[in-house]
Amino acid sequence: MAIQINGLSASRAGRLILHPTDLTLPVGGRIGLVGPSGSGKSTLCHALVDHLLAESIAVAHVPQSPDEALDPLRRLEFHWRQAERALGLSHDRERQRTLLAALGLDGRPLNVRPWEWSRGMQQRFVIALALLAPLELLILDEPTSALDPIIAAATLDLVDDHIANTDTTLLIVTHDLGLAATRAERLMVLSEGRIIEDAATEDLLSAPATAVTQSLVAHRNWAELPC
Amino acid sequence: MLNVNNLTVQLGGREIISSISLSVAPGKTLAVLGESGAGKSTLVGAILGLLRASSGQISWAGKPIERGKAALVMQEPRSAFNPRLPLRRSVLEPLYAGKLPDDPARLERLCKGLEIDPNMLDRLPYQVSIGQAQRAGVLRALIASPPLILFDEPLSALDAVTQKHTAKLISTLQQEEGFAALIVTHDMGYAAAHADSIAVLRSGHIEEMATAENFFRSPQSQYGQDLLNAAVSLGAIERAVI
Amino acid sequence: MRELRPIFIIVVLLVGITVFGPFLAPNDPTAIDIPNRLSAPSEVYPLGSDAMGRCILSRLLYGARWSLGLAFLVSTIGLIVGSLMGLLAAMGGRKIDWCIMRVTDIFLAFPDLVAAVVIVGVLGGGTNSLILALSVTSWTRYARVARGIGLGLSSRGYVIQARLVGLSAFSIARWHYMPTLTSSLVVVWTGMLARAILGISALGFLGFGVQPPTPEWGTMLLDARIHILSTPLQMIWPGMAVLLCVLTINITGDVLRDALAKKEIRP
Numbered sequence: 001m002a003i004q005i006n007g008l009s010a011s012r013a014g015r016l017i018l019h020p021t022d023l024t025l026p027v028g029g030r031i032g033l034v035g036p037s038g039s040g041k042s043t044l045c046h047a048l049v050d051h052l053l054a055e056s057i058a059v060a061h062v063p064q065s066p067d068e069a070l071d072p073l074r075r076l077e078f079h080w081r082q083a084e085r086a087l088g089l090s091h092d093r094e095r096q097r098t099l100l101a102a103l104g105l106d107g108r109p110l111n112v113r114p115w116e117w118s119r120g121m122q123q124r125f126v127i128a129l130a131l132l133a134p135l136e137l138l139i140l141d142e143p144t145s146a147l148d149p150i151i152a153a154a155t156l157d158l159v160d161d162h163i164a165n166t167d168t169t170l171l172i173v174t175h176d177l178g179l180a181a182t183r184a185e186r187l188m189v190l191s192e193g194r195i196i197e198d199a200a201t202e203d204l205l206s207a208p209a210t211a212v213t214q215s216l217v218a219h220r221n222w223a224e225l226p227c
Numbered sequence: 228m229l230n231v232n233n234l235t236v237q238l239g240g241r242e243i244i245s246s247i248s249l250s251v252a253p254g255k256t257l258a259v260l261g262e263s264g265a266g267k268s269t270l271v272g273a274i275l276g277l278l279r280a281s282s283g284q285i286s287w288a289g290k291p292i293e294r295g296k297a298a299l300v301m302q303e304p305r306s307a308f309n310p311r312l313p314l315r316r317s318v319l320e321p322l323y324a325g326k327l328p329d330d331p332a333r334l335e336r337l338c339k340g341l342e343i344d345p346n347m348l349d350r351l352p353y354q355v356s357i358g359q360a361q362r363a364g365v366l367r368a369l370i371a372s373p374p375l376i377l378f379d380e381p382l383s384a385l386d387a388v389t390q391k392h393t394a395k396l397i398s399t400l401q402q403e404e405g406f407a408a409l410i411v412t413h414d415m416g417y418a419a420a421h422a423d424s425i426a427v428l429r430s431g432h433i434e435e436m437a438t439a440e441n442f443f444r445s446p447q448s449q450y451g452q453d454l455l456n457a458a459v460s461l462g463a464i465e466r467a468v469i
Numbered sequence: 470m471r472e473l474r475p476i477f478i479i480v481v482l483l484v485g486i487t488v489f490g491p492f493l494a495p496n497d498p499t500a501i502d503i504p505n506r507l508s509a510p511s512e513v514y515p516l517g518s519d520a521m522g523r524c525i526l527s528r529l530l531y532g533a534r535w536s537l538g539l540a541f542l543v544s545t546i547g548l549i550v551g552s553l554m555g556l557l558a559a560m561g562g563r564k565i566d567w568c569i570m571r572v573t574d575i576f577l578a579f580p581d582l583v584a585a586v587v588i589v590g591v592l593g594g595g596t597n598s599l600i601l602a603l604s605v606t607s608w609t610r611y612a613r614v615a616r617g618i619g620l621g622l623s624s625r626g627y628v629i630q631a632r633l634v635g636l637s638a639f640s641i642a643r644w645h646y647m648p649t650l651t652s653s654l655v656v657v658w659t660g661m662l663a664r665a666i667l668g669i670s671a672l673g674f675l676g677f678g679v680q681p682p683t684p685e686w687g688t689m690l691l692d693a694r695i696h697i698l699s700t701p702l703q704m705i706w707p708g709m710a711v712l713l714c715v716l717t718i719n720i721t722g723d724v725l726r727d728a729l730a731k732k733e734i735r736p
Contacts, residue, residue: 036388149413149457150454156461176462215388
């Protein structure tokens with residue numbers, strides 16, 4: 001079982017910035033989409049979301065910064081109810097409680113505005129909204145760049161745990177191969193609007209085939225620590 | 228040698244950093260690690276004289292730091308340059324300001340070290356990539372040979388590959404030029420790869436200070452340990468398999 | 470730049486009239502011709518003559534020098550003084566900023582014309598006090614705009630960098646503040662130019678401005694006022710002149726603002 005997309009492409013101002021691409025995303029898999037800045041990662045994300053929504057496949061896209069997802073003037077409770085309405089769900093206090101608890105936000109009142117929470121908590125709240133209904137694909141766009149490392153690591157761990165026993169596929173989009181390699185079992189490398197490599201993480205790390213991937217692998221982390 | 232002694236800075240009646248002491252020797256790199264809100268930028272502002280210290284001393288070789296003696300590399304490379312002026316004009320500004328003579332040979336050497344095509348300097352800031360702009364930012368900081376350079380999250384706007392490449396270029400130039408570097412960052416990996424000593428800053432005070440070697444072998448504070456674990460868990464640092 | 474072409478033509482026309490008006494005038498603007506007073510437009514007097522038989526067209530053309538020329542002078546003085554004060558407020562630190570802003574508050578508390586009338590009233594009529602009164606009431610607007618933009622620039626990375634390397638305040642203003650300020654200030658300047666034309670005419674009409682027999686549009690309106698029922702054309706000509714100038718200058722300002730905004734957005 002897999003989510004299968006054929007011939008996904010995108011162009012801007014008459015120029016093709018995402019060349020026709022076939023994607024196979026195995027159900028329940030953890031996949032990393034890696035590429036240098038300007039390689040077309042965000043374009044692919046948006047095209048993918050549009051495509052899947054048109055086929056009524058449940059997909060959620062968590063943007064880099066929670067500011068993009070939360071209206072600073074609206075209370076969190078409002079965002080929650082709005083998301084429920086959008087999904088055609090009725091309000092369920094129990095579901096809300098368990099979901100927030102799963103993301104480490106239990107017991108926090110929602111009658112506050114987003115900025116009254118820390119950025120890490122806001123980000124987790126956005127992820128909780130994405131996980132309201134059973135999801136086939138969760139896209140995390142640069143999930144660590146707006147957060148401090150301890151919080152970023154904790155957030156990714158919580159998301160991992162929460163979707164571990166579901167059929168949700170996780171797609172982590174990032175410029176950082178080191179991050180993707182520790183979090184995904186399969187990696188796709190995007191360069192200049194084309195997927196140039198697609199392999200299991202270990203294979204890709206041990207035998208990168210293209211120059212772009214070799215550079216990404218060589219620069220995947222800063223240092224090796226003895227331990 | 229940069230000496231910061233019992234530095235306290237208050238902003239709007241709130242103590243942002245309290246009683247911080249640290250020092251950096253010429254040619255050495257101190258990484259100040261900490262999360263947002265820990266007071267890293269305040270520390271930089273105080274050392275540069277942009278913010279007034281409530282108490283404590285900041286000195287270079289026993290004397291207060293004069294204008295032009297400490298340079299800054301900023302987090303957002305593009306906004307550090309006047310969008311209306313070609314990069315060359317901004318890069319040479321420290322020389323105009325200090326009424327120092329133009330030194331084309333030095334400029335050429337630094338360009339080479341930073342892998343900057345000298346023709347690129349005739350473009351406007353938004354006509355070059357962020358990575359190129361940041362290298363131009365380092366070039367401006369270096370051009371007037373200040374003994375101390377502060378780096379405020381210098382790599383966080385760059386992508387993973389560019390980050391490591393830029394860090395290496397800076398490090399090589401430091402060996403040639405011998406400036407003291409104070410790097411403020413939340414990126415453990417950067418510190419692990421390029422710092423000589425580490426100061427962990429948390430809500431305004433220093434939680435732990437150690438040589439890089441000792442710190443990365445075994446952090447003494449729980450917070451330092453947490454930061455290190457997070458860096459490993461996010462793939463910034465790899466644990467060697469023995 | 471194509472949208473700026475009509476503006477360019479209008480500006481050339483206005484400047485041309487101000488500078489060359491006297492050479493185009495068919496008659497001496499102060500020559501009195503009592504037998505032909507209040508005459509209808511004719512070959513000798515293309516727009517008719519006033520209560521003392523002076524040629525209205527000639528007076529309008531000569532008057533442009535006063536109405537437009539003085540307005541130009543006054544708004545330019547305001548521009549220079551105001552932008553310097555605004556820059557000083559933005560760059561000079563909190564105390565200087567506070568002082569300058571309280572002074573502008575005082576000026577802004579009075580309607581421009583009322584303040585101008587008071588100043589002219591105290592100093593006595595005449596051209597010099599007119600210039601002083603209108604300049605004093607106009608600089609605050611430039612100062613406000615310059616300060617607002619300047620404060621925004623003060624926190625920009627490149628301004629901080631310039632301060633760090635010890636660049637002189639003059640050079641910082643010259644290189645990092647003025648280029649950004651100029652476009653906004655030019656737009657304010659066109660608006661203030663139109664207001665100055667109105668102000669000069671209004672003070673002239675009230676008898677505080679340029680003194681007769683010097684031809685000036687506001688004074689011409691004042692002179693024509695008592696004949697408004699018998700020969701209304703006399704009031705209409707100078708009124709039209711003021712109206713057209715103010716209108717075209719305001720439209721110029723709008724077009725200029727849009728053009729500059731477009732230029733700012735396009736990198």
